[in-house]
Amino acid sequence: MNASSREPAVRPRAALAVLAGAQFAVVLSTSIVNVALPAVRDGIGLSDGGMSWVVNAYGLAFGALLLPGGRAADLFGRRRVLLAGLALFSVAALTAGLATTPWLLLTARTVQGAGAAAVAPAALALVMQLFPPGPGRGRALAVWGAVSGAGGAAGVLLGGVLTESLGWPWVFHVSAAGAALVLGGTVLLVPPGSTPAPDLRRLDAGGAATAALGLTALVYGFTTAGRAGWGSAPVLLALGAVAVLLPVFLLLERRHPEPLLPRRLFATGPVATANLLMALLGSVWVGVFYFLPLYQQQVLGAGPLVAGLSQLPLAAANIAGSAIAPRLAARTGPATALAVGLLALAGGLLWLSRIAADGSFTADLLGPTLLTGLGLGIAFVRLTGAAVTGVPAADAGLAGGLVNTARQLGGALGLALLGSLAASATAGYAAHHSRTEALTEGYRTAFLAAALVIAAATALTPRLARRTAAAGPALRPAPPTAPTAPTAPTAPTGH
Structure with a gap:
């Protein structure tokens, strides 16, 4: 029996349910803490300013690392990166719920955001792989949109219920359990398909680093401006860093043989x-x-x-x-x-x-x-x-x-x-x-x-x-008789 015969049968609907669950977990963790913030502040000894960083630490890491996360999924295997991201996300969320000091909580939230940055693009890419252009993809994206919107509202509701009944740590424990459940479902229901051999030489490390730093500085600057004012020193320093990092990023992209953002994408x-x-x-x-x-x-x-x-x-x-x-x-x-x-x-x-x-x-x-x-x-x-x-x-x-x-x-x-x-x-x-x-x-x-x-x-x-x-015509769906299109549900290349 060869390796491919041991792979799970391709069941696009079941795989979609798992991948949508990954997106739900990512969105849920953005909003579930909002209602719990006052309880988190009192329970762990955060200042009012530190309280906002329970949200911002996750959001900054998530937003800054999405591009490198998506590129890593293409280069090293989408399913492989999804599993790694879910594992990191789950462990970090569990750590946040067990934290007894502000620095550990904020560090765990940052790592959780990094895990989410690997999960979101890899999961979406796998959905695109399983469903070729046409009505099937439209229905899959409808599910994707539904869980994305529902995750934000469910986070607010679940955060209020958990905070009032079990206490604030459970807003993180539930996120950890949900990610672990999705990880198990990915192993069982999302087919491995063919995975590329890891090749670090193809990774645009300089572009990834400057993009992550630049996006972090930009988001930090705008987020801080709402509280400290546009003329404050932290905001001006952050926006100044963006002004320096953006041309560096563009220069690195022009020189790298496989840039983080290739022109062909646009x-x-x-x-x-x-x-x-x-x-x-x-x-x-x-x-x-x-x-x-x-x-x-x-x-x-x-x-x-x-x-x-x-x-x-x-x-x-x-x-x-x-x-x-x-x-x-x-x-x-x-x-x-x-x-x-x-x-x-x-x-x-x-x-x-x-x-x-x-x-x-x-x-x-x-x-x-x-x-x-x-x-x-x-x-x-x-x-x-x-x-x-x-x-x-x-x-x-x-x-x-x-x-x-x-x-x-x-x-x-x-x-x-x-x-x-x-x-x-x-x-x-x-x-x-x-x-x-x-x-x-x-x-x-x-x-x-x-x-x-x-x-x-x-x-x-x-x-x-x-x-x-x-x-x-390049954007039209392939005809039904096309042989083994790479995105067809019958012959996935799930990475």
């Missing part, structure tokens, strides 16, 4: 425009999950559990939007479907900009969050598909890393800008109004700015359509 198809739109979508996505719980807790007086439960309609609408996205695209065309999703999202955000200081969930939040969630689901599925359309098979992991980087980077920068706008509006309103009225004005301003961002993104959808059309 040569055809809608990849560049799709990633720009994903960054704009990410800037709003993070803001929605940040400002909604704050409004409910600081203005409406809801507790952590109620604030978490209130995310369920948003999550349900997001799942519904992800489910209908492929059918909408089939009926109206991909560009029109994307425009519909973005317009629905902009409408929901504009509706949220009318929240009241004496409002309620039913009157002020239920309707707009349903519309917002529906638009988010449709737009995310369409943009994820566009960002990997026409990408050479050898670069699938990198394309997955790039679209995740765009969303993560857009989220960090967008939240910093929206947070600054909200803080300025609150400060200007506070002199002649109550605290809750001033806070509400800040949140209204943030939601209005987010609606304008998505309206601008909608204006770019015709360009995305032109780029897709210009790529021509």
